[in-house]
Structures are given as C-alpha cells and as structure tokens.
Amino acid sequence: MSAEDDGGMSAGVDGGGSGGRVDAHHHVWDLSVREQAWMVGAELDPIRRDFSVEDLAPLAAAAGVTATVVVQTVSLLEETHEFLEVAASNELVAGVVGWVDLTSAEVADALSGLKERPDGSWLKGIRHQVHDEADPRWLCRDDVRAGLKAVAEAGLVYDLLTKTPHLPAAVETAAALPELTFVVDHISKPVIGADPEPWATELRSLAAHPNVSCKLSGMVTEASWPDWKVSDLKPYVDVVLDEFGPDRVMFGSDWPVCLLAASYPEVVQAAETLTAALTPAEQNAIFTTTARRIYNL
Numbered sequence: 144m145s146a147e148d149d150g151g152m153s154a155g156v157d158g159g160g161s162g163g164r165v166d167a168h169h170h171v172w173d174l175s176v177r178e179q180a181w182m183v184g185a186e187l188d189p190i191r192r193d194f195s196v197e198d199l200a201p202l203a204a205a206a207g208v209t210a211t212v213v214v215q216t217v218s219l220l221e222e223t224h225e226f227l228e229v230a231a232s233n234e235l236v237a238g239v240v241g242w243v244d245l246t247s248a249e250v251a252d253a254l255s256g257l258k259e260r261p262d263g264s265w266l267k268g269i270r271h272q273v274h275d276e277a278d279p280r281w282l283c284r285d286d287v288r289a290g291l292k293a294v295a296e297a298g299l300v301y302d303l304l305t306k307t308p309h310l311p312a313a314v315e316t317a318a319a320l321p322e323l324t325f326v327v328d329h330i331s332k333p334v335i336g337a338d339p340e341p342w343a344t345e346l347r348s349l350a351a352h353p354n355v356s357c358k359l360s361g362m363v364t365e366a367s368w369p370d371w372k373v374s375d376l377k378p379y380v381d382v383v384l385d386e387f388g389p390d391r392v393m394f395g396s397d398w399p400v401c402l403l404a405a406s407y408p409e410v411v412q413a414a415e416t417l418t419a420a421l422t423p424a425e426q427n428a429i430f431t432t433t434a435r436r437i438y439n440l
Contacts, residue, residue: 168395
C-alpha cells in the first residue's frame with residue numbers, strides 16, 4: 144500500500160458502540176488437522192501455515208476489534224464443529240459461519256444438530272463456495288433452494304461467496320427467498336483494476352433486495368498483490384456504499400488470506416480511509432453495528 148493513500152482514523156481507534164469494532168470475516172486453520180485444498184500454487188506459500196485466533200487477537204486488539212466472525216474454509220461439517228468449539232472457548236469470536244450440504248435432503252436435520260450442540264448458539268450463518276461451482280446457476284437448483292429455505296427456517300444468515308458470473312442467480316435467489324438474510328462476501332470478488340462492468344450493474348440489482356447486505360472484505364487480494372493502492376479499491380467501494388448504504392455494509396478483514404497482499408493493520412486502515420467521508424454514525428455502522436445486527440452477535 145502506498146504512503147499517499149494513508150489516512151482516515153488510526154488503526155488503534157475504537158469503532159465505538161456495543162463494545163468495540165467487529166471483524167465480520169476471518170478464518171483460522173490447522174494444517175495438521177487437514178489440508179486446505181484451495182491452497183494451490185507457490186503464490187499461496189505465505190499463508191501455508193497454521194493460523195489461530197490467538198494469532199489474530201493482538202492484531203484485532205490494536206485495531207479496536209473486540210468481536211469477530213470466523214468463516215468456513217472447507218466443505219466439511221467437521222470444520223463447523225471445530226469452529227463452534229473455538230467460539231465457545233474464546234472471547235474474541237462472537238459468531239461462526241459454518242457449512243452444511245445444502246443439496247442434502249437432511250439439511251434441516253444437520254442444522255438442528257449444529258444448533259442443539261452445547262456451543263450451537265455461536266452458529267450464525269452458513270456458507271458454500273458457490274464461486275467454485277461449474278454451474279453459474281447453482282443457487283437456482285431446486286435442492287439448493289430447499290436447503291436455503293432450511294437455513295432461513297433455522298434463523299441463520301447465508302453468506303454468498305460469488306464472483307460476477309454467479310450474481311444473476313444470486314439476484315434471483317434473493318428475490319425468491321425474501322425470508323432469508325444474505326450477506327455478500329468480498330463484494331462478490333470483482334477484478335480490481337479491470338472494467339467494473341458487469342459486476343457493478345449486477346451488484347446494484349442484488350442490492351435492490353432489502354434482505355441482502357455486503358461485506359467490505361477480500362478486496363486487496365482481488366487487486367495487484369505487490370503494488371495495490373487504496374485508490375484502486377475506491378470505485379468498487381463507492382458502488383457498494385451507494386447501493387447498500389452503511390446499515391447494510393460491514394467490515395471484514397479476510398485474515399489471514401489478506402496477508403497475501405496486505406497486513407491486518409493495512410486492511411483496517413484501507414477500510415478507514417475508504418469510509419472517512421462518512422459520518423461517525425455511518426462509520427460505526429460499518430465497523431460495528433451492521434455486523435452485530437445481521438449476525439445477531
């Protein structure tokens with residue numbers, strides 16, 4: 144990140160309200176438990192090691208973050224069990240976005256099983272790597288829609304991990320399931336620096352549905368890793384802020400994936416700079432209250 148893009152509140156400033164800031168999107172993994180199959184290629188070597196909440200804690204504290212949401216990385220129910228245990232044993236983690244097989248006829252039972260665990264109250268949402276599905280209309284499949292209805296009936300949020308080709312199906316799905324709260328991860332991963340269309344048009348269509356919110360997360364790794372600038376992110380963030388509004392936007396670090404392109408303080412400072420023109424109340428929504436409300440933290 145270049146020096147001329149520094150600005151905004153300092154990384155140590157508390158976001159205010161409800162006990163501090165929320166980092167609404169991060170991961171942890173232990174490679175001795177399982178490999179992360181998505182880690183393909185030498186370029187991912189910097190994050191090919193274990194990352195724990197204990198590693199994140201001092202970084203979060205320095206940024207005024209007092210609560211986080213840990214998000215699934217693999218399509219295994221066992222990982223969700225592990226994350227619930229992490230949340231129950233760690234004061235920093237306030238919620239878990241886990242995984243269930245949305246295509247299974249037993250998805251409702253799987254969700255009930257998770258919620259009925261002693262640590263089940265930390266389950267706040269479900270996610271699937273939709274952007275890895277060969278079918279860009281995967282979200283429109285009958286079995287997936289039935290699974291998403293079960294997520295809504297369980298009182299949980301659904302995190303949308305999509306890229307631009309999947310957005311039309313996401314728009315249709317949000318319209319078809321107004322009872323389900325959707326959260327767009329990583330602003331749907333536009334290629335930062337490329338033509339923002341059709342991403343911008345499709346995201347505007349998705350934002351038109353009031354049951355959809357969006358995370359300011361995962362952007363630095365969609366930009367040029369060695370030489371991105373905050374100004375590179377601004378056109379995309381402006382679309383998100385204009386269309387969703389601060390009450391439907393929340394900050395997420397995407398740590399430790401973000402480390403491929405930026406440190407945790409740099410990600411926080413970028414978000415501060417990009418929202419510096421907003422009112423204090425609007426900034427507080429993005430850094431604190433939207434995530435607490437949407438995920439019921």
